[in-house]
Amino acid sequence: MLTSVLGFGLGALFVRVRIAGELGHLERLVPPDRRVQLVLPSARITNFQIKGQPGAEAAQPPNVLMMPMPEGNGIAELVLALRRLSRRVHILLTTDEAVSPDYKLTISIGGPSVNLESRRLVRFHPAFRLRYPEHVATHGSATYDPKRAPDGELLEDYGFVLLHSEGGRTRIVCCGVWGTGTEAAIKGLLGLRDRHLSRQLRTSRNLFLAFHTELSGLNVSEPRLIHADDGERFTTWR
Structure with a gap:
C-alpha cells in the first residue's frame, strides 16, 4: 500500500514537473485571477457546396458563422494547454463583437480579415501589415x-504572435497569412522553448514572433521560429 501511494505521488510530481517545463512560459502569462479570454475568428458565408452532390449548394444562415479548420485545431490545442496547467484556469470563448474589458489576458485568434479584435490590436505593432485580398504580410x-503549387495549393505559410502589455493587461494576437499560419502561431507559442523569449513574453511591452510552416496537402509541419523583435532592444533572425 505504502509503495503504491509513494509511486502514485512520484508519478504525479513527475507529470507536474514535465508540464511546468513544457508550459511554464504559458503559466507565467496567466494573471493572478486565472481568467483568460479567447476571441474566436469567424466569417459569414452565404452558401456552400454539398459534398457528394456535384453542383448542389445550400444557403448558410447569417447567424451560423464559420472558421478555417486549422484555426479550430489551434484553438483546441490552446484550450487543452490551458487545461493542463497545474492550477485551474477560467477560459472564456467569445466573438469579436462581445469582447470583455475585464480580462487581464486576452488572446485573439485569426487575422484582421476574420477577427475585428485582431484588427484593433495589431495597431500596437505599426511595423506589421497583413494585406488583403493579396494575403501578404x-x-x-x-x-x-x-509559396503555392501550380494548382493553387499552399506549400508553406507564416504565423505571427503579436503581444502588447499595458496597464496590467496583456493582449496577444495569434494569426497567419492563412488559417494554417494561425495554427502555426498557436503551436509556436505553446512550444516556445527559448528562455530569453519566454522572459520577453512577460516583460516586453511589445513582442513580435514569426513562425514558418510547410504544407503538403492537408499535412502541416511543426512551426519553426524565424524572427523575433521587441521593437526596442533586440531583433533576431533564424
Missing part, C-alpha cells in the same frame, strides 16, 4: 508571401 523590411 510584412514586418519592417521583411515580406511573408507563402
Whole structure:
C-alpha cells in the first residue's frame, strides 16, 4: 500500500514537473485571477457546396458563422494547454463583437480579415501589415508571401504572435497569412522553448514572433521560429 501511494505521488510530481517545463512560459502569462479570454475568428458565408452532390449548394444562415479548420485545431490545442496547467484556469470563448474589458489576458485568434479584435490590436505593432485580398504580410523590411503549387495549393505559410502589455493587461494576437499560419502561431507559442523569449513574453511591452510552416496537402509541419523583435532592444533572425 505504502509503495503504491509513494509511486502514485512520484508519478504525479513527475507529470507536474514535465508540464511546468513544457508550459511554464504559458503559466507565467496567466494573471493572478486565472481568467483568460479567447476571441474566436469567424466569417459569414452565404452558401456552400454539398459534398457528394456535384453542383448542389445550400444557403448558410447569417447567424451560423464559420472558421478555417486549422484555426479550430489551434484553438483546441490552446484550450487543452490551458487545461493542463497545474492550477485551474477560467477560459472564456467569445466573438469579436462581445469582447470583455475585464480580462487581464486576452488572446485573439485569426487575422484582421476574420477577427475585428485582431484588427484593433495589431495597431500596437505599426511595423506589421497583413494585406488583403493579396494575403501578404510584412514586418519592417521583411515580406511573408507563402509559396503555392501550380494548382493553387499552399506549400508553406507564416504565423505571427503579436503581444502588447499595458496597464496590467496583456493582449496577444495569434494569426497567419492563412488559417494554417494561425495554427502555426498557436503551436509556436505553446512550444516556445527559448528562455530569453519566454522572459520577453512577460516583460516586453511589445513582442513580435514569426513562425514558418510547410504544407503538403492537408499535412502541416511543426512551426519553426524565424524572427523575433521587441521593437526596442533586440531583433533576431533564424
